[in-house]
Amino acid sequence: LLYGAGITDRIDHRLQADPSAITELKEKIEAYRSQILRIPNLADTVKVMSVGFGVTALAHFGADLIAPWITQNAPGLAKFSLTSGFFWLIVLATTLALGLSFTKARELEGVGASRYGSVFLYVLVATIGMKMNVMAIFENPGLFLVGLIWISFHAILLIAVAKLIKAPFFFMAVGSQANVGGAASAPIVASAFHPSLAPVGVLLAVLGYAVGTYGAWICGIIMQGIVS
Numbered sequence: 001l002l003y004g005a006g007i008t009d010r011i012d013h014r015l016q017a018d019p020s021a022i023t024e025l026k027e028k029i030e031a032y033r034s035q036i037l038r039i040p041n042l043a044d045t046v047k048v049m050s051v052g053f054g055v056t057a058l059a060h061f062g063a064d065l066i067a068p069w070i071t072q073n074a075p076g077l078a079k080f081s082l083t084s085g086f087f088w089l090i091v092l093a094t095t096l097a098l099g100l101s102f103t104k105a106r107e108l109e110g111v112g113a114s115r116y117g118s119v120f121l122y123v124l125v126a127t128i129g130m131k132m133n134v135m136a137i138f139e140n141p142g143l144f145l146v147g148l149i150w151i152s153f154h155a156i157l158l159i160a161v162a163k164l165i166k167a168p169f170f171f172m173a174v175g176s177q178a179n180v181g182g183a184a185s186a187p188i189v190a191s192a193f194h195p196s197l198a199p200v201g202v203l204l205a206v207l208g209y210a211v212g213t214y215g216a217w218i219c220g221i222i223m224q225g226i227v228s
Helices: 002-006 008-015 020-036 042-073 075-080 085-100 104-111 113-130 134-138 142-165 169-180 186-193 195-227
Strands: none
Touching: 002 008, 002 169, 002 186, 008 169, 020 104, 020 195, 042 075, 042 085, 042 104, 042 113, 085 195, 104 113, 142 169, 169 186, 169 195, 186 195
16 A cells, blocks of 8 residues: 555556545645644643543443343343443444534544544554464464455455546545554555645544444344354
């Protein structure tokens, strides 16, 4: 994808894409950032942390109420993971955050909210990594084949859609990385096209996380139905 960013003109020509959409997007992003961007003070930092930890606390509180209630009153829903506290924690946190994105809370991006989020994201990734046994990958190498098939479908679908709607390579590359790599790498790919487009990578990655939360659950249910 990074190599493709250097030859994007040739790729766009093959896709018969109109690159003017990228120019328009850059102008919109720069205009919006100039409206909300400001030097953060202590109050701004407190607001960002309050929103982040507040949403997390509400999600924990809701999960602690909903999961036990379903376990007691509808235990049959366990096959859909609806009795799992962790399931409700993630769903509630995602839903609340999406709701806040339609309020003035989104203006906290102007004081670097996504940078704070990235810090906690790296902490999460490091925490997952510390619990991982690297040698376990040799216990079931067939999973690599499954991953290869998934990524192949992902690539074929993106290329086909990009060709169909004549989308610039930028959207295909950043959209792909937003879904596969997430907020840790999508901004890097976006900034390879133009530094001002890095926020687009962040936004698409966050959208990918949100859609993935619900989509992965639905995918799991479908796979469960196939196996059973």
